[in-house]
Amino acid sequence: MTALMKASPGRRFARPGARRRIARLMLGGATLALVPAAGWAQETPAADPAPAEGEVYRLSPVLVDRGARGDDDARSVVAREISVGGKVATSIQDTPASISVVTQREIELRDADTIEEVLSYTPGIVTDYYGSDDRNDYFQIRGFDASTYRDGLTLGTMRGVREEPYAFERVEILKGANSTLFGPSEPGGSINYVSKLPRFEEFGEVYVQGGSFEHRELGFDFGDTIDADQTLAFRLTGKLQDAEREYAHSRDDEGFLMGGLTWEPTFDTSISLVADWLVRDASPNSGGYPLDRDYSRELFFGEPDLNRHAVERATVTLLGEHDFGGGFSLRGNVRYSDLTDDFGYVYLSDYPGRPGTVVDRFQFGSDSSAQELIGNLIGQYDRDFGAIDSSTLLGAEFRDASTSTSSFYGAVAGIDVANPVYTGAPPAVAPYLVQDQDYSTQALFVQQNLSFYDTIIVTGGVRHDWLDLRQTDRVGGAPVTASDDFAEFSFRGAVTWKVTDEVSTYVSYVESVSPPGIGVEPERGEQYEIGVKYAPDAFPALFSASVFDLTKNNVTIAVVQPDGAIVRQLIGESRARGFELEGKAEITETFSIFGGYTFLDTEVVKGVVRGVDVSGKRLASTPEHMASLWATYVVPGEGARGDLTFGFGARYVGAYYFNASNDNGRSDDAVLFDASIGYKVTENAELQVNVTNLMDEQNVVGRGTADYYNPGRTVMAKLRYVW
Template identity: 55%
Template sequence: MREHHLIGGRRSFALHALLGCTSLNLLPMSALAQDAATPYRLSPIIVTGAVAVDDDAQSVVAQELWVGGKVATSILDTPASVSVVTAQEIEARNADTLETVLQYTPGIHTDFYGSDDRNDYVLMRGFQATSYREGMTLGSMRGVREDPFAYARVEAIRGANSTLFGVSDPGGSINFVTKTPRFERFGDAYLTAGSNDHAEVGIDFGDILDDEATLAYRLTAKAQDSGLDYATSRDDSTFLMGGLTWSPSDATELTVTFDRLTRDGTPNSGGYPMDRQYDRSDFFGEPDYNDHAVDRSTLSAFLRHEFANGLNLRANLRYSDLTDDFGYAYIVDPGTGTGTVFDRAFFGTDRTAQELIGNVMVQYDAQFGAIDSSTLAGIEFRDAQTESASYYTAAPAIDVADSVYSGAPVGLTPYATADEDYTTKSLFVQQNLSFDDRFIATVGLRRDWLELASVGDSFGVPSDLQDDFAETSWRGALTYKINEGLSTYASYVQSVAPPEFGVSPERGHQYEVGVKYQPAGTTALISAAAFDLEKNNITVPVVQADGSITRELVGKTRARGFEIEGKAELSNNLSIIGGYSYVDAEVERAVVRGTDVSGQAFANVPRHTASLWMSYAVPESGNLGAQTFGIGARYLGDYYFGLPNADKAEAAILVDAAYTYAFDAATEVALNVSNLFDEQHVVGSGTANYYNPARNVAVTLRRSW
């Protein structure tokens, strides 16, 4: 077994999620109904009402970041390296997991435990990424694989930023933006069939409910019955979400959504022995024990009210309830064995969690001559409880040349239990000042209070722990708008990682400079950023000689590098998405397992990554309908699997392709192929090897209205 790099963090009871985060304010469609001469504020710059909110269903190029500045903010004016994957891009690439959604985003490494299907694995700039939904931390819900069909877009904000998001890891933030009702009639339904007996059906529709157009609804649903690359596997899921939006006037809007996500899978976390390359259809777990069951329900509410004279109020609340149980038999291969018989172990965890998180924010916008001012202040809170029981025992060895399954273990008792409580409260303030629509100064300050409590036992030793922390973080940035389509920025931000009992939170900071370019008269955005990110007093997972995993202190780590990203719709026919990142992530001071690893590289962090996706549309002609051809390539440089640096993943290029044929304006069929040439390589290694996913083919019939 090995330590998990879940999106959001460590698997210890001091979860990465000890704090709620910022709110998301979705600018309502009603706000666009103003006269074009009437100004409204798109913080931190005053613009005119003629500016339109992003249409993520029609474009791969986003113009706004909905959470980065706490309100809808022009990406061009945001002093941070950000990427937005729109609904159009998600659909075009048939991205059905967070890992596939982000795999064309620079600075991000995903899916480095490919055949471990329980979680999404994401690193940003060499460090963990922390995940959010509507700008509020997913916290205790973070171990669940999100379904991209639930979201209108996925936003990636690279680099440390606890001032905006609260206690979080320094690599960056992933924000999911939920599909909410729209004040129009719309609908989309599809059927998908593909590799591994994959069958899927989904629908997303909504409409206005009253003659006054003050009430709208939306219903989103999906059901999937599928297998995975390996034998005896399941990858089944259902998702149902309903939402209501009440907007009695342009100044007031209340949205309530409820969703339920269930998953029934067969985790292949056991991986494959290290002696040679195996067929990905091989399965060395236990069909009667390898199982992962998730059931999560979420109720959310978002309130916005605009007072007169530039004063705005937003309040957001979310309650989630989760059951997350898994068990698997996994290979224990120290890498020195011979023959075909390998040891195994049983491991599993049963977990329940309940979480209430919310915030209230007030924003005041004003103009003082040539100076535009936007002041944001708010409070946030989070109250979460989790109960868990973990199981571990030796499992019968397996002969990989003639696999005979032994069945599930009998009479397992937990080696560890924990009942945990997390309470956080936060105060924050942020000030934006724009001078002559050229210089934008941003300063933020945040104070977080965290209380932790845990009652349980580990290997028969009872524990009753309590601790509390108070942490302050700040950020500062300066943006210079050279002209309407070109801006530069410099920023300093701090991070405060979630603490553990008796250990002060790990702190980090980042310096960043960047440039963004939006050519006039085009739908395009090109950005580049260079960064220096540091984190002190962290711990990392280390595989010991006996196959066990312990966490060892690493004194100081640093990641330096740069990213370049471009997204453009060059004409009605051609769109391009491209990116490159260079990350030099190394340990500056540490001793691991008695070995000085100073100067060695982080685990699972390729120094070079690059990607390119091109889509070309051919209009309908005569009896032939419109066609769209898509082709993409992803390059991953080599990287080490752990500390001390020893074995490494080799560099690889993977190719993806897509083709869409439109029968008419509302009906189309799409063919998507990921890993077109079925390239196979080891992407992760601990007590076993883990391969990248095999070639996957999916055919989708879609009808829109």
Template identity: 55%
Template sequence: MSQTKSRFKRVNVNKAALLLCSPVLAASLAVHAEEARDNETYRFTPIIVNAQANAVDDDANDIVAEELWVGGKVATSVLDTPASVSVITEKEIEQRNVSTTEELLEYTPGVITDFYGTDDRNDYFQIRGFQATTYRDGLTLGSMRGVREDAYAYERVEVLRGANSTLFGPADPGGSVNFVSKRPKFEKFGSGYVTYGSFDHKEVGLDLGDSLNEDATLAYRFTAKIEDSDREYDHSKNDNEFVMGGLTWEPTDFTSATLILDYLNRDSSPNSGGYPLDREYDRDEFFGESAFNYHEVERTSVTGQFTHDFDNGLLFRANMRYSDLTDDFGYIYLYDFAGRTGTDLSRFYFGTDGEAEEFISNAILQYDAEFTYFDSSTLAGLEYRDASSEDQSFYGDAAPINIANPLYSGAPGSLSYYSRNDRDYKTKSAFLQQNFSFNDKFIVTGGVRNDRLDLSSTDITGFKSSDDFSETSVRGALTYKWNQEVSTYISMVESVAPPSIGVTPERGKQYEIGMKYAPINTNALFSVSVYDLEKDDVTIAVVQENGIIERETIGESEVQGVDFEAKIDLTEQFSLTGGYSYMETEVVKGTLRSGTSIKGKEFTAAPKHMASVWGHYTLPNRYASFGLGVRYTGSYYFDTANTAKSESATIVDGSFTYHFYQGTDFTLFVRNLFDDQHVVGSGTADYYNPGREITATLNHKW
């Protein structure tokens, strides 16, 4: 292993304190260490960070992350980040037997997941009352965001609560989720597993890598997973294939280049069809159409990452990704209503055939300098995105079904297409971030970004439309470090939501104060934040004086709340993660499509209270370990008019692991231990939360 690689692993995070200059991270750190080469001593100022910061955290063996990676854009200390953040490490992903994004986020404060139950087309989650924007390795997923990501592809997931457009571009104000891909390591490692469980769930996975030469300048990683399973309702399937390969080249201690190629293939059923509204039904019942319930996804991505440290305070980073996607689905669903009599229910078919192609890249320069009374970190970057998509959607009447004696009538004889679109999006962005650190106590952060967006679309009639936007967002933050353990911050961050042709982009602004505590000699992090978040320029229906309803950009929404999180490795045997969120949402100005005012109403799927705790204990002899988790979700409204509401719910998860011998484990995991059943979404039909699922996994590591 090279001298620099060894040095990265020895650096104490308290010495390598990082600082955020990003909007989503809140500050940017740089890499400049004065190096006395003769005696191998290294000096780090409060805003100086190692170029290979991701070598400090050990995600495979730790649930407490000390750094945010943000996919190669910036690497910053969690303690000094003036924003509310959560990091789910590889160890926590494994402890909780996570396979979907919804499962990844269900123990994260401020995040509600799975509020559409057995609608399995996408991963559904919101942060602070708004739809979250998703990234992979710091680059927006854009038109790929509807794909259900596979947790086995990632070594960590970073959740950033609040607006963040200043560094990452157009996004809703609630927050973002950044998936960090597994990368090659300059050491030999490997793991493999087999799983069997509920709903005839069969799964195998493999993850291995090593250096490819004696000089340890070239390393590889290979990751693969195959899943063959049904879902909890009849006439369903959930078959997935994922393959990823990566190469990293580090010819010197200051230069690194990584290439990652991955392929995802999903063949599954998208929907149970929903359940009638009159009473509670068994989850395994199916009221859709067995011959017309398909979801086929195929995606190929190529990712490149490059870093060069000039060893004089200047650091250059470049990232790119190309993706190609096909996404086709179709299903039939129930149409029920309150007060319905009889057992014959109407049904409708719905689906979309889609293709998307996307290229996104950035180039970032970071410069750090030390002065007598302060230190400076400056980050400047350019980003380019070119995305195109084609989709056609169909909708129409389907044969009714008798819910007392379901008989399936087959797929629709013909499909009625109501929408066809060919869209192109181009974005050119420039951003600048600046940090100043004074007396090892105060950190001042500022940032500005401009996004120039060119949009064009052709619809089903052949009508072509286009639009262009130039949107600027800013952020500012002040962090005060009381000591090496405690930091406090106050921040203001703006956001610009992804725009549509002919509509003024929706803008958000968040004010937040927070505190973080990382006790010395204890592997733990506690954080609390209080925020006020608003979204303006929301397009709503307005009744004009002549009685005509027209869309106007005057809507406004507001969220106020508190988020608390604790991640603790109490001992080598016991780890604990817990969180609590309180959230007040309000439509300040808004209407339904009919023009009816909804002023003063709460958001949909936005509970006031959410809480969770997950603990994992290993016996002193290390032959066995236990995990237990509890998730509480308060009641929330199903519709914007606030006419129907869910019940509050508490779900318990559990696990037991027996360690046969070094490197080999057997794990039994139970999700929703007591098989609680409740309605999580309701409209023309009810949708239930996932039921009890038991899986048994044999895993071997080397």
């Protein structure tokens, strides 16, 4: 046990009888990781006695316990390590990038029930700008779309599914262009969902929850070791939800089940198998609201008989790693996913100055299926050369995916918004798109890190992706097949200066290549960033600041046409410049706080939309200012009663334009308040009540052929029992 890493203070883990697996992380964690293995460390006073079997123990400052995956995420809002990115778990403080982590503890404190809610307090991210269009999770990072990953593997054709936050022990956000780490990806940033994996200890929880909009929910998450030698552990996580949305004739039902096995036959080998199943039966869209004034969110102007969204996805993932000794280790990950995603709804097609109260409507829907196999193999070699430490990563990735889509669109009978009368499901229309697509991707990458005197860390990386695309259209006679292939390089370079053990600063240059389409050049992005991070030894905390300049070329966007149709158009080049501040701290055992601020100056450098030059316009759905703050305070019960936990948060979202032309209005500045109160009924049971949008503020957050509002006030009560 000779691990020699500067560790994060303030962590504790309970691992009854578990084997300690100790590993060295080179360069103070200068590289990033795609695998879900995390290294955690703990500082303890020298006078602490050795823990007895089954008790909570503290690791010494130089030891890293790789077996206690995610446990600190259940206890703290402050994350000090990250498992996403450059192929090995690493310290956030020494990573040359702007990084945010939403831990399991933070998700629980805010009772975040969707990914949009999970990300709503993260600097640089704007969420939920399509309001009651609930087909997907909508969010942007630094003015651009974000690419999404699960355990470091791209979600790819699974991207359109609303993910279930209860499946994850944390959500990691790596901001800026990242194709050297991830392959084809959006330039705004990347979001990695880290799955809950088995732990070598007995643990568990079960909860019931109810609240607004007839919401009823039951969930469980438990696991333990299976064999006497404690080499095999399991975990079972599930959720069942029966609910409605805030508008009439809606539903929001869900079932989720995930099971995992982890086998660790030796200190150096770990294999995890995780299988999960997600099914949703929900309403895809409220249909929007007329443009002439504000309307109640409870109203529904679509058609109850055509308002469906059915999703079913099954996923199997295999994660493995082995340390050969001598500084060489190998990791491999593979995942297979199968998805069906079908929806249909009726929406308003309004316009300013519309006479009377009858508004036109259209129907829109799609039936699709997808299958995807994706995996990687990553080798790492670490070596010391006196005052220089070296860490080299070499890897290969592959992805094979196929999709089948049938989409329909057409006009239906209008509706009198002053006296709505539903006319039933509109007659079926012939699909305007019937298409099969096949994707094949292979990639090779290398990343080199050099640490000089444990003070200066130089990081360089290069990646080459080969992409083969094939598309068959089956509308209008004989099938028409087209294909295309691409070969793209991306580069990354950075220098980190560890000013002290508590302060580090960095400068970086990173590139991105967005997933292309047949006959369409890939969108390319590049970002320059300077940042500083401060992690005090006095208490668990991490503060960061960054300044960035991000550019995206060959930009294509979705544009709503006058007849209601949606087409993609090339607008040329866009740019986002700004700075971010973020801080998360547990000041005392009873008081924690986190928040941030973003200033974002965006501009279309050159581009044309519908024949109109939009150069100089701001990017759509991108506010100039965003800020958030959440504080939690615990009033100890001291035996007379249970602990009381109070939480209060505020989110500020500045005004932004609704479209790329900046000509159909802009949102209002908005301040939204959230609150929570928890009471510890017994040592193992807690009652918690959360309120989002406490003042029930209503704002237009999206506008096309109709207005879409932000979610209204929601009150949820949860009774949770843990062991």
